[in-house]
Amino acid sequence: MIGAFAVIAMQPLLPYALAFAAGAMIYVVVEELIPESQLEKNTDIATIGTMCGFAVMMVLDVGLG
DSSP: OHHHHHHHHTGGGHHHHHHHHHHHHHHHIIIIIOGGGGSSSOHHHHHHHHHHHHHHHHHHHHHHO
16 A cells, blocks of 8 residues: 555656666666676776667657657
């Protein structure tokens, strides 16, 4: 009951919280589970590039339907 009430009370914030959680999961996957992108000294560039590429992919998916 408490959990259901909390979800109803926070319903306007729920999409943003879920988007943040999804972004955090993508970051963890890229940073920890794809070792080839982390072999050189430019690990931050590889991670940021993947995140930007994913964002562009989502914008094109929504924009082109």
